[in-house]
Structure formats: C-alpha cells, structure tokens
Amino acid sequence: MAEPKKAKGPLTIYDVANRAGVSIASVSRVLNGQGSPREETRERVMRAVRELSFVRDGAARALSNGLKEVVGVIFRRGGEQLLEGEDESFLYIDVINRGIEVGAQRRGFDLLISSVGFHDDNVAGRIAALAGKADGLILHDRMLSAVGIARLADMVPIVTLAGSPTPASINVRCDNEFGIRALVRHMAIDHGYRSLGYVSGRSDSPDNRTRARAFESEAAAGGADVDVGPMWEGNYSAAGGANVIESLLDAGKKLPRAILCANDQTALGVMHALGRRGIRVPEDVAITGFDDVPVARHLHPPLTTIRQPMQELGATAFEVLYSRINAGAGDADVVLPVELIIRESCGCGNADAKEAK
Amino acid sequence: MAEPKKAKGPLTIYDVANRAGVSIASVSRVLNGQGSPREETRERVMRAVRELSFVRDGAARALSNGLKEVVGVIFRRGGEQLLEGEDESFLYIDVINRGIEVGAQRRGFDLLISSVGFHDDNVAGRIAALAGKADGLILHDRMLSAVGIARLADMVPIVTLAGSPTPASINVRCDNEFGIRALVRHMAIDHGYRSLGYVSGRSDSPDNRTRARAFESEAAAGGADVDVGPMWEGNYSAAGGANVIESLLDAGKKLPRAILCANDQTALGVMHALGRRGIRVPEDVAITGFDDVPVARHLHPPLTTIRQPMQELGATAFEVLYSRINAGAGDADVVLPVELIIRESCGCGNADAKEAK
DNA sequence: TAGGGTCCGGTAAGCGCTTACCGGTAAGCG
DNA sequence: CGCTTACCGGTAAGCGCTTACCGGACCCTA
Numbered sequence: 001m002a003e004p005k006k007a008k009g010p011l012t013i014y015d016v017a018n019r020a021g022v023s024i025a026s027v028s029r030v031l032n033g034q035g036s037p038r039e040e041t042r043e044r045v046m047r048a049v050r051e052l053s054f055v056r057d058g059a060a061r062a063l064s065n066g067l068k069e070v071v072g073v074i075f076r077r078g079g080e081q082l083l084e085g086e087d088e089s090f091l092y093i094d095v096i097n098r099g100i101e102v103g104a105q106r107r108g109f110d111l112l113i114s115s116v117g118f119h120d121d122n123v124a125g126r127i128a129a130l131a132g133k134a135d136g137l138i139l140h141d142r143m144l145s146a147v148g149i150a151r152l153a154d155m156v157p158i159v160t161l162a163g164s165p166t167p168a169s170i171n172v173r174c175d176n177e178f179g180i181r182a183l184v185r186h187m188a189i190d191h192g193y194r195s196l197g198y199v200s201g202r203s204d205s206p207d208n209r210t211r212a213r214a215f216e217s218e219a220a221a222g223g224a225d226v227d228v229g230p231m232w233e234g235n236y237s238a239a240g241g242a243n244v245i246e247s248l249l250d251a252g253k254k255l256p257r258a259i260l261c262a263n264d265q266t267a268l269g270v271m272h273a274l275g276r277r278g279i280r281v282p283e284d285v286a287i288t289g290f291d292d293v294p295v296a297r298h299l300h301p302p303l304t305t306i307r308q309p310m311q312e313l314g315a316t317a318f319e320v321l322y323s324r325i326n327a328g329a330g331d332a333d334v335v336l337p338v339e340l341i342i343r344e345s346c347g348c349g350n351a352d353a354k355e356a357k
Numbered sequence: 358m359a360e361p362k363k364a365k366g367p368l369t370i371y372d373v374a375n376r377a378g379v380s381i382a383s384v385s386r387v388l389n390g391q392g393s394p395r396e397e398t399r400e401r402v403m404r405a406v407r408e409l410s411f412v413r414d415g416a417a418r419a420l421s422n423g424l425k426e427v428v429g430v431i432f433r434r435g436g437e438q439l440l441e442g443e444d445e446s447f448l449y450i451d452v453i454n455r456g457i458e459v460g461a462q463r464r465g466f467d468l469l470i471s472s473v474g475f476h477d478d479n480v481a482g483r484i485a486a487l488a489g490k491a492d493g494l495i496l497h498d499r500m501l502s503a504v505g506i507a508r509l510a511d512m513v514p515i516v517t518l519a520g521s522p523t524p525a526s527i528n529v530r531c532d533n534e535f536g537i538r539a540l541v542r543h544m545a546i547d548h549g550y551r552s553l554g555y556v557s558g559r560s561d562s563p564d565n566r567t568r569a570r571a572f573e574s575e576a577a578a579g580g581a582d583v584d585v586g587p588m589w590e591g592n593y594s595a596a597g598g599a600n601v602i603e604s605l606l607d608a609g610k611k612l613p614r615a616i617l618c619a620n621d622q623t624a625l626g627v628m629h630a631l632g633r634r635g636i637r638v639p640e641d642v643a644i645t646g647f648d649d650v651p652v653a654r655h656l657h658p659p660l661t662t663i664r665q666p667m668q669e670l671g672a673t674a675f676e677v678l679y680s681r682i683n684a685g686a687g688d689a690d691v692v693l694p695v696e697l698i699i700r701e702s703c704g705c706g707n708a709d710a711k712e713a714k
Numbered sequence: 715t716a717g718g719g720t721c722c723g724g725t726a727a728g729c730g731c732t733t734a735c736c737g738g739t740a741a742g743c744g
Numbered sequence: 745c746g747c748t749t750a751c752c753g754g755t756a757a758g759c760g761c762t763t764a765c766c767g768g769a770c771c772c773t774a
Contacts (some may be wrong), residue, residue: 010512023754028732035733038752053508058490059425060730062416062760070469070490077455094451098434100474108488111428111734113468115458133415133427133467151410155367267656295652298625369760380724385762392763417760420729668738 011054015318022050031056038145043142050164069109071321072130073097075140077115085204092263092293092310099314102138108137108320116143124148136321139163141205157324162207165332170324172317172334177206179338180214181305183288185262186304186340188222191347193257193286194332197227199244199270201236208236208262211290215260227256234266241269249277255285258346264289264296267303271345284348292341302343368411377405426466427503428678429487430454432497444663449620449667450497453518456671457495464679465494473500481505488513492625493678496520498562502651508602512560514681516674519564527681529691530676534563535696536663537571540617540645543661543697545579548704550615550643554584556601556627558619565619567592568647572617584613591623606634612642615703619651621646624660628702639704648697659700666693 017024022041029035037045048054048196067294075093101111114130116123127144131137136157145150146166152158153168165171187193198215201208212228219226232246234240234277241261248255260269267289281287281301289296289305296303313336323330342348379398386392387402394402403410409623419425432450456539458468471487472481484501488494493514501509503523509515510525544550544683555572556563570586575585588605591597599617605612618624624646624648638644638658646653646662653660670693680687 010730013732014730024731025733025755026753029753032732035753041753053485055489055512055731057420059416060759061489061732063414063420063761064731066759068416098472101470102434105471110429110487111470111636113458113470115455115463116735128410128412130467132412132418155410155412244523245722254663268610293766295655298652299655302658313519367760370762371760381723381761382724382763386723389762392723393721398723417729418762419762420731420759421761421763423729 010053010057011052013056014052015055016045016048016052019052020044020215046091048184060317068133068135069107070134071100071104071109071114071224071318072112072114072134072137072145073100073140074114074116074137075115076128076143078217092265092291095293095310096140096314099311100318102311103315103316103322107318109318109322127152128155130255133145137265138317138321142202157321159324161313161317161320164206170320170330170334171334172313172320172336172338173207174308174313174338175212175336176210177291179308180211180260181218181338182338182340183290183304184215184222184224184344187258187260187286187288187346188219188224188250191258191286192225195225195227195256195258197232197256197259199232199234199241199259199261199266201266203233205236211262225256232271234262236263236265238265238269238272241266242273243269245270245273246279255279258286258288260290262290264291264293264303267305267345268295268299271303282345286347287345289345296341297343299345301345304343304346304348305341307341309338312336315342320332337340359550364523367414368409370411370413373402373405373411374410376409377401387432401518425490425492426464427469427491428457428461428466428675429469429471429494430457430497431471431473431487431492432498433485433500434474444686449622449648451648452667452669453497453674456668456673457675458671459668460672460675460679464675466675466679471692483536484509485512493682495674495678498564499559514678516678516681517675518670519562521563526706527677527687527689527691527694529670529677530564531665531670531693531695532697534571535569536577536665537568537617538698539573539695539697540647540661540663541575541579541581542698543703544615544617544643544645545576545581548615549644550581550613552582552584552613552615554589554613554616556589556591556598556618558591558623560590568703582613591619591626593620593622595622595626595629598623599630600626602634604628604631606630612636615643615645617645617647619647621648621650621662624662624702625652625656628656628660639702643704644702653698654700656702658702661700661703661705662698664696664698665697669693 013024013027016027020027022045024035026041030042070323087223104111112130112134114126114245116126131152134156137152139160141162148323149158150168158169158249160169163171164171187196196219198212200212204232216226216228232244234244257277259270261270267287271287274281274285279285289303292305292307296305314332316336320330320334368633370381371382374384377384379402383394383398384402387394387399444510454470461468469487469491471483471484488509491513494509496515496517498519506515506523517526517528517532520528521558541553544553553576555569557569566706573585587602591601616627618627624644628644631638631642636642648661649662653662672694673691677687677691
C-alpha cells in the first residue's frame, strides 16, 4: 500500500522522466524542442506525457524562464448597477478585450483580466497585484494618473488604450479627430444642418477632449452654429446622454438641428430621451454616435456613427506591448484609422441595402 | 560605476530585505501578515517596499504556495467574421465572464481568458496549456467531450457552464425548463395563440435540448399545435434564425402564430427576416427570445424573453470552482432560477411603464 | 543570579522547471 | 588500433518566494 498506483499529487516532470526512463532534462528538452534528442528518446517522452496527460506547471516555467506569457488587462466596470443587468460600457470594452485576446493568442500569451469598480479604493494595489502576475499591462481609459503610470512602468511595460502617451508608456487610440470632422462635415455640408450640438463624454477622458475640440473647430470651419457648455456634459453612459437632453428641455432650451454624441451609448440615451418627449429622429433632430458598437445597427433609426476598429485596437495594443516586453522600442503614440458609417439617424434614407449582410 | 544606483533587473525580496536591513523571511512575513513581527520591523519593511515600489512575483509565489490565484475561462469565439465586427455570441459570454470576474475578485483571484476559434484544431492542447497556468477551469458550452473533460479533470478542477455534469466536473446552468414553460404558457394561455414554433439552437447543446423538450411537452399540455422538425433548426446565431424563416417561407410554409426562439440572438435574426418579408411582429407573428441580453430591450418591438441571471451564473460558477479548489465538495449540478420578462414582441401592449428605469 | 519560557527573526530547504556544463559513448580518421 | 570530434543526455544550480526549524535575546521567577 506504499505505492500501489502513484503518490498522486499533481504530476511533475519527474514522474514523466521516471516513466520514460530518462532524465528530467531530456523531458524538458523534448517538450521545448531544444537540443536534438534522439528520435527514440523523443518518442518515449511523448508517450509518457500522453499516458499521464502531463502538463507543465505554468508558474514553475514562468519562474525559470522569466516569462509568464500572460498580459494583464484592467478596466473600470460600470457602477453599482452592474448586477442589475445594466449594459453601460459593456460592449466597447469587451470587444476591445477580445481583440487583445486574439492578438495575444498569436504569440502564445493569455489574458489576465481584472476590473475595478468605480468606487473602489486601492485601485493602485489591485493593479500592482496584477502586475505581479503578468509580463505587461494594458490599461483601459482613465485607470491611472500619469505619475501612477510612471511608477508602474518600471515594474512592467505598460500600454494604455485611448489615453495619452507618457514618457514611460505607449498609447494606442483611434483617429478621433478625423472621425469627428467627418461626422461634422457630413452633417453640416451633406445635410446642410446649420446648428450642431455635442454631448460630451467624461470630461477627464483624453478621447473626449480630442473629440470636443475637433467638433468645435470643424463646426466653426463649416460656419455652423454650435451648442456647447456645461449643460452638454455627459459621461459616456446612456443615462448621461438622456440627462443632458432632459435638462436642456426642462430648461426650455431649443435643441440644435443635429446632435453629435461622444459615443454610441450616449447616443442611445439621447434617442431614448428624445423619444419620450415625442421628438423624432432624424426628422426633428439628427443624431450620431461614435464607436459603432454592435447594437448601433439595431437602434431605431439605425445609428450613423464612426466605426472604431475595436478588435484591431486591442490586437494592436497587444502587439505593441509584446514588442516592448521583448525589449523592443517603437512609437509612443499609435493611431488607428476610423471609418464613417452612414445609417439613418443622421437623416440619410434607408440604408438597408448598404447594410444588408 | 559598479553599483551606483542599483543592479536594476526586476526587484526581488532580497532588495527589499537589504534596504530594510532585515532578512527575506521577515519581509515575506510582513507582506503576508504571518507571525508577529515587531512594530518597528514592519515599519521598516513597509517603507522599503514603498520606496522601491516592490511587488512580489506571482509566479514565484504560486510555485511556493501551490496556488496561483488564477482561474481559466475558455470559450469559442464566433467564426471567421470575428474581425468584421460581427456581434454573434458576443454579449452572452462576455456578460457571464464579467460575472465570473466579479466573483473571483472577492477571493483575490484573477481571470485568465482564452478563446478558441470554431475551426481551431488542437483545442485540447490550448485548454491544457491554460490548465497549466490556472488553479481551475471554467468551460463554456460545448468546449469538450465528456471524456475530454474527464482527462482534464484529474489535472485541475473543472466547472462547465450550460453543459451537463460529468462524474468529474460540476455544471452550472439556469432553469431552462421553467423558462420555456413560462414562455409557452404566456403565449398559449395568456395570449391564446394556438400554433407555436420553436427555432432551435445548436442541436448538440444541452441547453438547447432541454429547451426543445420543454417546449414540446408544455405546448402539448396546453393543447397548442406545434411546428418542429429539421427546418426549424438554428444555431444560436442571428443568421441561423434568419435562415430558418427564409427557408420556411421559401418552401411556402405557413408560419405559426407565435415563434419561440432558442435565444435572443436567434430572435433578432428571426425578426429581421420577418421584417424583410413584410411580416409584422407581433401583429402577424409573435416572437420571444431567451437570455435577455442587453440589446433585447432595444429591439423593435422590445423583445419578450427569459432573463437568465447571467452575471450570477458566472459568479456562481466561480464560487463552485473555488470551493472545489479548496478540496470542498458540493452539488454536481447547480441550477439558477430564471425570470419571465414581458415586453412587446409577444403581443403585450407597450410595457414602457414597467421597463422604464 | 541562574534556569526556564517567550518572542523574534535568521538560515536554509524546497516548490517544478530550464539550461549551462560536463562526462561518456560512438563514429571518424590517420 | 589509438586519438580526435561530435553528439546525447545526465547532474545540478538557480529562478523568487514561503515557511519549518532553530538559536539568541530578553523577561520573569525563585
């Protein structure tokens, strides 16, 4: 009864070596494709591995190699409402994360994800813990201040998404400026709307600041009237967008002919609020979004928006990080192109033909 | 120039010990809250940690502790179209994953995620690799056969989602049967529809089989006519749902008064197809979904469906896995309750009042 | 003041793997 | 037939951390 079957306990490379009648070094070499083991040796090892269904322990490999083959991704989750099925913020981040994952897979990396709640204290601690488990980190928008990033950065390589580059980190984003300008031109020139509004995102978001600035500058260039100001401040959420409309209307303001929204979620909220007040889209007020999240095409009317290549954004973020991990250099600010997606909320006729799959 | 600042290279516990003038054991003890270090010792260690912004290496800890504090999640991603912004399957899995993540966080675990494409070979290899990096695995629907699971299971603890329990693994799912029966009753009894159809999901999915069976049995109990058969076979995707309708119509079949769909995605496709043929929902044909993904409420008309507590499903899956990891036992089949969400696609009047946030 | 009990904190082993290094065997050559 | 060269494969060190074990310092009691 001392050793009838096995000592159990997770298998190690020693068990495999025993079974195959070789040394652990040989097992390791075969498994890594290093050196040039004799054909017979390889066979025996592989057979033993198969028979025992052995898998090397990732932690031990990481420790020995100095490479975990894991990248951490960290982002904020909605709010308290998370558990009530709220959809805020869901899509956008998840789509990007999938892009990261696809990119990572190509290099044999896996994604370690971790979210923090809006009111979490000790965000830095959570991030640091993640850093210890990964070879590099990808931070979504607004996770950490520049100094926070700097401190982190001499622990592990950092890439931020939709943030701003810092001396210590690389940033990946889409061409916000081009997108907004295209939207403004479509509204002001193609449709001839003379009054425009912009429902902003969170005011501390770099993406949002760029968008707002581009909006004002392009609208001015087009000679359109512009509505901005504190009443137009949203927060990237549907509720935020709805609020802006509600308070504008409650204050007796007249809405502009067309409203650009900081992102699709906001546009969704805006359209809901408009609907509740009996204001028609696009007949009374034209609406546009930004992002082209999957749901955008299912809204009523389908949302005209800017498509961010979200998957690619993620994949690129990973690739950039990967080369950093391997001591590679590269640009500090990577910008991906966007595309104008015309549907109906801007006032264009039924675009089903173009949208049909 | 031999050691002006530091030898660089990632910090270790030795660097901290040096700086604090104590031994590595003390550093470790302070960091883990083990033993009872003198106040002064604790202070010095903490200060050194802060000054160096030191973070323990996760791999080394994992190796030493025999606990990685990581759970792996694996799922299939859509298809080739992934990169074209297709939304198939997105929501459902992502929402569950977030639930897992929230649950994991409570225990100090992180999520290691990995997807496999539909046509990937070597799925087992990918899963095994993941297993090596995690303390346990959560598998989404249809990742592995029962024998595959059995083999995996003596490597790490396994929990499946929406699958079937096996001797070696635990399964977590929602109460499909109850949900479908509630839907059928609502359609057959409350609305009095006498002919019903069911557009199925993938035929190899346990969830789908249960739903189909419940549909037939409850419809029979209600004395309604039932349309089933090979022409009604979908695959959980919007395209699949649309196809069913197209081919039914092309074959000159008459549609039943109400159609239940295996999930919301399918319902979405069905509604699109119906719309293209000029068939009104719910006036001509009533439609229902299953899942209540976030987009369901934004469809036209808003979709009547069954709400799965998706976040909770995920959180529960984690919790179950966690207790397994800690040698705990527990039920092999965990079932969570569902809820009937009545909106308008079933023929009920505008339900905005109930749905308004 | 000596013996015994408490606490702290240091030393060192070991977690499972990779790999530098080295010794042994076989093949090649003169 | 003896020596060189090549090629495998084994031994052991070390990755960064946790913790069992042990010894020293200090305090209390007799």
